[in-house]
Amino acid sequence: MSDSGLKEYIPGKSISEVAKQYGFAAENIIKLGSNENVLGPSPKVKEILLKTLNNAGFNLGYYPDAMSESLIAGIYEQFPEIGSAAVVAGNGMDHILECLGRLLLEPNDKTLIHVPTFDYYEIITRWAKAEPVFFQTHLKDNFKLDLENFLAQITDKIKVVFLCCPNNPTGNILSWLEIEQILIKAEKVGAKVFLDEAYSEFAQKSYIDQVQNFSNLIVGKTFSKVYGLASLRIGWAVLPKQLLENYRKIQTPFNVNSLALLAAKTALEDQEYIQKSLELNLKGKNFLKTELEKLGFNVFESQTNFISFLAPSKDAKGFCLNLLTKGIIARNASLFRGSPDGLVRLTIGTETQNHKVIETIKNLSCK
Ligand SMILES: Cc1ncc(COP(=O)(O)O)c(C=O)c1O
Numbered sequence: 001m002s003d004s005g006l007k008e009y010i011p012g013k014s015i016s017e018v019a020k021q022y023g024f025a026a027e028n029i030i031k032l033g034s035n036e037n038v039l040g041p042s043p044k045v046k047e048i049l050l051k052t053l054n055n056a057g058f059n060l061g062y063y064p065d066a067m068s069e070s071l072i073a074g075i076y077e078q079f080p081e082i083g084s085a086a087v088v089a090g091n092g093m094d095h096i097l098e099c100l101g102r103l104l105l106e107p108n109d110k111t112l113i114h115v116p117t118f119d120y121y122e123i124i125t126r127w128a129k130a131e132p133v134f135f136q137t138h139l140k141d142n143f144k145l146d147l148e149n150f151l152a153q154i155t156d157k158i159k160v161v162f163l164c165c166p167n168n169p170t171g172n173i174l175s176w177l178e179i180e181q182i183l184i185k186a187e188k189v190g191a192k193v194f195l196d197e198a199y200s201e202f203a204q205k206s207y208i209d210q211v212q213n214f215s216n217l218i219v220g221k222t223f224s225k226v227y228g229l230a231s232l233r234i235g236w237a238v239l240p241k242q243l244l245e246n247y248r249k250i251q252t253p254f255n256v257n258s259l260a261l262l263a264a265k266t267a268l269e270d271q272e273y274i275q276k277s278l279e280l281n282l283k284g285k286n287f288l289k290t291e292l293e294k295l296g297f298n299v300f301e302s303q304t305n306f307i308s309f310l311a312p313s314k315d316a317k318g319f320c321l322n323l324l325t326k327g328i329i330a331r332n333a334s335l336f337r338g339s340p341d342g343l344v345r346l347t348i349g350t351e352t353q354n355h356k357v358i359e360t361i362k363n364l365s366c367k
Contacts, residue, residue, distance in 0.1 A: 005126050009119060013329050024327045030356060032347035033329040034230070035168070035199070035306050037277055039350070041228035042270035045263045052262060064258035071256075074265045075236060081209035086244040089264075091255045093198060093222040093235030097124050100160070100218065102250040103243070104192055105130040109159040114145055115338025116169055118196060121162040122337065133158065139340045142300060143170040147178050154182070156189040164196040166203045169333040169345045171302025173203055176210075187216050195219045201226040201274065202281060203303035211238045218243070223260075225305060226277055227267040232260040281305045284348040291358045306347045308333055314342030319364075326360045 012033030019026045032038075052058050068089035075087050090096035097120055105111070105128035113121045114135045125132040135150055137143040154161060161182060165174045179195065186193050197219055200206040211217050219238045224230035234256055239247065267273075288307055289299050299309040311319035316334040323330050333345040349357065 005129075007119070007123050007126055009123055010335065012331050013324070015329075018324060018327070018329055022325060022327070028327050030328045030349060030353045032306075032349050032353070032357070033331040033345075035225060035304070035345075035347045036230045037226055037228035037305070038347065038353065039228060039277055039280065041263065041267050042273040044270050044273075045229070045266050048266045049259055049263060052259070060258075062258075063254050064256060064261060066254055068256050068261055071236075071261045071265045071268075074268050078268050078271075079208055082238055083209065083212040084241060085208070085211035085238050086241050086247075087236060087238055088244070088247055088251070089234065089236045089256050089261070091235075091252075091257075091260075092224065092233040093196070093220045093237070094120055095233070095252070095255060096220055096235055096237045097121070097194070098127070099247065099251050100192075100194065100237075101125070101128045103247055104160050106159075110155075110157040112150075112153050112158050112161045112191075114150065114163070114167075116143075116333070116336040116340075116343070117162070117164045117338075118168045118198075119336060121164075121194075121196075125160075130159070134338060136338050137170070143167070143172050145174060145178065147181065151181060151185045154185045154189055154191060158186070158189060158191045161186050161191055161193045162196065163193060164198075166199045166303040168199065168304070169306070169308050169331070169336055169339065169343065171300055171304045171306065171308055173205065173303050176207065179207065183214050183217055187214070192216045192218060198222045198225055199304040202278065202305050204278075205303075208238045211240060215240045215242060223264045223267060226274055226281075227264070228277070229260070229263055229267060232257075232263050234260040234264045280350070281348050284351065284354050287351075288346070288348060288354055288357070292361070295358075295361065306345050308343055308345045310340070310342040311344050314340075316342050316344045319344055322364050323357075323360065326364075328357055328360055 015026050015029045072087045101124035107129035109130040110133050111125045112133050122132045183193050208219050222235040292299050297309045316332045320330050320332045331345040333343040
C-alpha cells in the first residue's frame with residue numbers, strides 16, 4: 001500500500017508520557033485532553049470485573065462472544081426507541097468507523113466532512129483511497145453549519161457524509177431539522193450519513209430512534225465518554241437493518257473482548273451513575289466558562305464534557321505547553337484540520353481539578 005495521503009491520528013497526551021517528560025508523580029497530573037469521564041466508570045464495573053476474574057468458571061483463554069449478543073440485548077433494553085434498526089458493537093467507535101470505511105467506500109469515492117471536527121473521518125476516507133471534501137465552518141458564526149451550501153456539496157460522487165453532533169472540538173450541535181434535510185439530500189444521491197454521537201449524552205439528545213426511519217442513517221455511539229470505559233475500547237452503532245448482513249462480512253472477528261462487553265453492559269445498567277456524572281459535568285462546565293470569561297477568554301458554547309476557547313495571542317501550542325509544565329494536560333485543538341489559530345480544548349474536570357486549572361491559568365505568565 002502506498003502511504004501517499006495517509007494521515008496519522010494524533011491522540012491527546014497520556015499521564016505516563018507527561019510523568020516521564022516532566023518528572024511529575026502520575027497522581028499529580030490532571031488529564032483533561034481526551035474528554036474521558038473524569039470520575040471513571042460506575043463502581044459496579046470494577047466490582048463485576050473483579051468478581052468475574054476471580055470466578056473459577058471464567059476463562060480468559062476463550063474467545064469472546066463473536067456477535068456481542070448480551071451487550072446488544074442490553075442496549076435494546078435500555079434504548080427501546082431503536083425499534084427495528086440493527087445494532088453492532090466494536091472495539092471503540094473508531095473500529096466501527098474503520099469497518100464502515102471498508103463497507104461503504106471505494107477508491108475515488110468522496111466523503112463530505114464539516115471542519116473542524118474529529119480527525120478520524122478523514123483518516124478512514126484516506127485508507128479507502130477515497131477523497132475527503134472539507135466544508136469549512138467559521139469561528140465568526142460560532143462554527144454553525146451553512147446548511148444551504150453544505151447541501152449543495154452533497155453530489156452523486158459523495159458516498160458518506162460525516163456529521164458530528166455535538167461536534168468535537170467546537171462543542172456545538174445540529175438541529176434535527178438540519179440533520180433531516182441532510183439525510184433527504186443524501187438519500188437522493190445514494191449517500192449514507194454517519195452521525196457521530198460520542199457526546200450526545202451531555203446534550204441529552206440522540207437520534208438513534210430515527211435509524212429505523214432512514215435507510216441511509218448510521219449513528220455511532222461510544223462507552224469511552226460519559227460511561228468512563230475509554231481504556232477498554234468499546235463502542236456501538238445503530239444501522240439500517242439492510243446493512244447488517246454486509247457489515248457482518250467485513251467486521252473483524254471477535255472485535256470486542258469479553259471484559260469490555262461485561263463492563264459496558266454493567267455501565268449501561270447504572271444510569272443513576274450516568275446522571276451523577278452529567279450533573280457534575282454541567283456544574284463544572286458552568287464554573288470553567290464563567291471563570292475563563294472573567295479572565296477575558298473567548299469561550300464557545302458547548303453541549304459536551306469539554307469547553308473550547310481561544311488562547312491568549314492565539315498561541316494554543318504555547319498555552320497548552322505552559323499548562324503541561326504545571327501538570328495539566330489540555331488539547332491544542334488548533335491542530336485539527338480547519339481549526340482557527342489559538343483553539344484550546346479542555347475536558348471538564350472534577351471540582352478540585354477545575355479550581356486548580358483556573359488558579360494555574362491565573363498565574364500563567366501569558367495571561
Ligand atoms: C467525536 C468522536 N467520535 C469518536 C471518538 C472515538 O470513540 P472511541 O473511543 O469509542 O473509539 C471520539 C474520541 O475522542 C470522538 O471525540
